[in-house]
Structures are given as structure tokens and as C-alpha cells.
Amino acid sequence: MSRLGPLLRVYGTTRKDALAKLTEKIAASKRGVPIPSAQGSVSAYLTYWLEAVAVHQLRENTHTRYTACVNQYLVPGLGKKKLAKLTAKDVRTWLKQLRTTCQCCARRIDAGRDQPRCCAAGACCSKRLSPLTLAYIHSVLKSALEHAVREEEITRNVARNVRTGTPRPRRFEPLTADEARQFLAAVRKNRLFALYELALRTGLRKGELLGLQWEDLGLQTGTASIRRTLQRTQTGGLTALPTKTRASERRIALPSECIYSFQEHREVQEGEREAAAEEWRDNGLVFSTPAGEPIDPVNLNRSFRALLDRAGLRRIRFHDLRHSTATLLLEQGVELVVIKELLGHAHIGVTATVYAHVRLRLQRDAIDLLGHTLRDTAETANQLDASDDAPSCALPVR
Template structure:
């Protein structure tokens, strides 16, 4: 005869009303079920699963706790538009930077919701995503989004002549990545069994082509910036490859001019809600300490003396914030205003127009041309992985290619051959990257 369980054991597994139920299935998994708040302010019963009773119970407890705090639990039977709204307002807003969240919201509003928003989350297939992406790739955005009708002078569909403005491969890949991120969270919340967007391949977009500055062009910029109140900033940008926000976020306390080092701890950005705001660096690897060359140390010391004189002359009107680079009144510099100043500087130097961020690309390229190890460049630029450095910055100029080919030809040459007129053997041996 089976011995009944003690009453105390049965009572320990009894759950109070509203806490849901937990039981073991025939397939040995554990299932927990309970009622939570739905997006339409109704109560719905949900089911979660785990390999152990404790795991299933923990998942259910977390969902009930979120529901009690007023966070609705999305339904897989609801539309993708409803889930994207829930994800952006309750999940992504706490995990992304404000500017990134703003871009994600714009992608959802302009592309995802109009194209796939009516689809049921549970019934979305890889074919749906692929068909929509193909349509997005081949459709004029002026016509689809009604951009032309809102212009003061229509020049596309409104006048019967389509301009065929289509999304670039990079934008298309970004839109796809936002959808993947949203569906990945739906998988983690066990709303859907798999992320169908991961089964769709958009291809790897080619990185933006750009022509970095040559050493002569970089010298022209520094010559044009001589005497400018931000001369030290442009010199620091070209010598260290710091990002725009990292340069503007530097404080005097981050610089050790005696030891010749700078600590990169923050970035200055403009956000919609906070205005000019200091934020953590882009990644953990971006928080770093770098060495400063002698020229930058001299210009920074001169810049500090000038700033001190202006501060004394301004008196109480000076707004001290501790930043290295400021406006004439002591306030932090808006990144957009720095871009305008840089464009004016390029025009003064008689150079082609480039982005401020291309100074960073140019620094890496010039370092590669001088034979600097890739791992050193990676540490200087603050990349998390050396693969990022190798992929983005490993474009080698024709001169480096020619030197490398000549070096190989020199190694493969038959010693019995006579020296050519171009190489009488009296010069130094060829090297792939001469250091100047």
C-alpha cells in the first residue's frame, strides 16, 4: 500500500490564488501557467516552460511581477505592430542609448509597421520577411512614404516622374537588424518558437567607400587650423583618432600633461530629451588611456593658457564645466557646430569635403602606412575586437601594395641575375612600410 505524503509536504507546494499553477508534463518538462495583464488591459492566461520546476516557476513569477507593475505582456496572437510598440516602449528603451532608440523607433515607424505591422506575430514567416525586404529594396521611398507630396516643390511621383530613390544596402541591413532584435526578444519571452528574420539573408553590405587623407592633406589641415582657437582639437583628432564625441567630452582632469597621457572616459552627444549630455563611451573597450605625442602636449598646454586668459577676461559670465574644448563663453561645444567649423576649415585649406569621422579613418590609414602593428592601432582607437580594426581600416594605398610586391620580387630574384638599372644594389633593402 502506498504511503501518503505528509500533510506538511503537500501544503508547502500549495500556491496562493493569483500565483498560478506549476506541474510536470508527460515529456518531463515543467509547465507554469498564470494570469497577467494584456496590452488591451484585459487579463490573459499564459504558459511558460522549463527543464525544472524551479526554472518554470521563476519565469512565471517574473511575468506576474512585471504585470503587477503595469507592464503588459504581449500576445503572440497580436499584430507585429503591437509587439514592436511594446518592445520599443518597455524593453528597448532601457537597453539602448537614447539616440539609438530614436533611430530604432524611426525604422519601426517608417518601414516595419507600414510593411509588416498587420501580420500576426505568431504567423510571421521567413517568406513574409523576405518578400517585404525585396519590395523595400526595389521601391521608390518618395512614392511609398509620400515624401514628395509634402515638398514645397514636388519633383517625383507628384509630377509623374519617379526619381527611383531606393534604400541603400546599408540602410536595408539596418532595418533588417532592428526586426531581428525585436523578434529575438520575443523568442526569449517565449512568445514565438524561433526568430524567422534570422533565416533571411540580406547579404553583407559593402562598407562606405572613402578616400582617407594623405599625409600632405593632413598637414594642410593643421596648417589651416594654426591660430584657430580649436587648433589643439584638430591636432589631437589627427594624431590619436579619437571620435568626435570623445574629443568634446574630454575634461582637464582626464589629461596628464606631465606624463603625456589622456583618459577617455565619456562622450558628449546631443539627445532629444537631455540636450547636450555626457554618456559612457561607445563600448567598454572605448574607455581607455592613450599616449599623447609631443606636438599635442605643446598645443594642449598652449590651449589651456589661452582658455585661462579668456576665463579671467570673461569673469562671472564664463560658464566653467571643466571641458578641454569649449565655446568662447565656456560652454560645451555642440557636435553639429564642430562639424560646421570643420567644413569651413576644409574650405580654407582648399581640400575636398569629408566627414569629421574620416579624420579617424585617416589616422588609422596613416599609421598602417608607417608600419604600425594592427593591435596597437586597435588599442589606440578603442575597438573591442581586432577584427573590427582589420575590416574597417585595413585599406592599403597603392604605394604600400607596390612596396609589398617589390619586396616579394626582391626575395624571389635569382642571385645570379645582374642588378637592374633601377636597382643597383647600393641602396638600403626594400621594406613594406618605411617608418618616417
């Protein structure tokens, strides 16, 4: 076998397994992807991992985010180090530097502005990465090194030995019950009223709503099958993809109000089909443009903000409609496992973590209610004791 650059070794539990790994690396080399080795740099391995491994395992948008993370943070910080010599101390020192360094300075953001207002102007704005961003960067490194361990390029994943702490979950502002009613009343005449009502009553994700097709609906049985999600990708534009996880592919019960809204919406869509005539693009989508084409998620966000302003409500994200559904259900006493199945979370722990603040508030309300009950009982007992001590002349006996 001819040598490909440095000496290439692969390992496997069987000869067939080792041969498969060798074939994969040779094919990657022919595509111009650097062959990783224990003596190679972290940068070379990350390039190989992104272009030969992660690209086949991740969604396109996720792979794009991983690539941006590698190019912006991992390669500049750790890229020159040898993969085999990377230590937990290196990772810990690098993360600390990311945590304490102004990103305007580190990434030369200010130098590219027309009017510098940070480092180039002599006044650092101290723009730091959020704990969530740091945790994400750390997780990308762990994923890459974990694959290196599986391929026996390194013996251990040193990134797993570094603790970054658990970041606080992203704060959200769900609608209250009064605000939800006000919102539904304000969008009643909108052509996409059925979409907004379904979002608020079932908590479906934006992509799941936009990817819903008429064949997915069972209006007679009152159910909907969630099978796909509509997303914009760099290569395919608006594309229908499988659901986020296996748990996200689910069947949900439709509220009676939504069934009636769907019937009205279908009549409106039929009218738009007739008006568009030959320009109609039949995609089978429940929610489409007046020409039958998929709705761009960005345009839906823009329309949603305009509706909130028109209704006199505070601005929230479209995704907060999903949080509003879960919050209102919890406040009505619905069990957490039912909400988990409705939202399509992979594990109930995700539901419990995201809505921990709601459960804490419900606990406090329950404790206050119990305290009120106990306090009333004690006061009643005191009143009874006082009546027992009353003089005999207080109540005449006949």
C-alpha cells in the first residue's frame, strides 16, 4: 500500500471494519479532505470531521452552524495544537480566554466598521460571549473529539474533563390567558387565522406548522399527524425535512375549534386556487401563499410581529406561542407527560427543565392555598374554644 502523507493507521474490531475505515479515509483524501492522524493538528482533524463525517450525520442547517463555530472559535483558539497532545488544561484555558475576551477585539469586528466604537476607537465595549454560546462551542468540540476516540485517533476525549457549568435556560415571555384571548380575537380576520390558532392551542413548532399537508389531517377523527418540518437551507431553499427528532414525529388530537377553522381555511384556499388559475403551485400544503407556494418562515415572523402591534400586545417571538401553550396547560393542571407528548419533546426531562419556573410558581400557589386552609382551620378552632368558655347566661336555655 502506498503511503498517503504521514503513516496512516486504522483500527477495527474485525479486518472488515478496519478495511471500511481505511477505504473511507482514502476516499476523503481523494476529495481533498486532510487525513487525520494522531500527529496532525486539531485544525486538520476538525476539517476532516466536518467534511467527511458530520456532513452525513447532521441536518444541513446544523452542519452550517457547526462549521461557523469551528471557523470562528475552535480553529483560531486550538487549531495549531497537535491532536494527540491536546490536554484538558488547553481546553480549559481556551474557554476561559473566550469567556473573558471582548469579541470585538478578538475577531476584529470593530476594525471593519465605518465608525469604530470599541477597540479601534480606544474604548473597549467588553462584549462577552453568553454562557449559552460558550456551552454550544464546548459541545461542538466534545462531539468532534468523541468521534476521534471512536476512530481510535486519540485515547480519551479531554473536552469531557472540562466543566463549563450549566447555563441558565433562555428566558421567554409567554402570553397570559387574557393576552392569548386578545391575540386570537385580533387575528380572527387574518387569512392565516387557522395557523395562529393551531399554534396557540397545540404548541406546534413553526416549521411543523408550515410543513403540514392536508393529507396529514384527519378532520373526521380530529387528529393531525406531524411528519415533517419546513426549513430554509443554503442549497435547497425552502425544503420539507423530517421532524427534529424521532419523538417529534407524532400524532396529536385537534381541538374542535381548530377543526372548524380548518374547514373555513380550506374554502379560502380553494378561492385563492381559482383566482391564481395556472399560476397556482399545488404543494398539498395546508398553509401556503395565495399562489400555493410554501410560506417563508422569515415572512411569517414579520407578519406575526405586525399582528402583535396591531393587537396592542407586547412583542414576543413566534416560538413563544409554543411556550404559551405549555404554560397555560401547566397552569390548568395538565400532567407534564401529556404536555411532553403534545410538544414532541424527546425526553420528559426537557419539558421539566424548560418549564421549571412555571412548576415552581404552581408549587408556591399550592403551598399558599394549603397555608390558607390550615390558617382558617386554626381560626375556626379558636372561635369554637371561645364559645365553650362563654358564660351560661350568654345563650338562654328553654
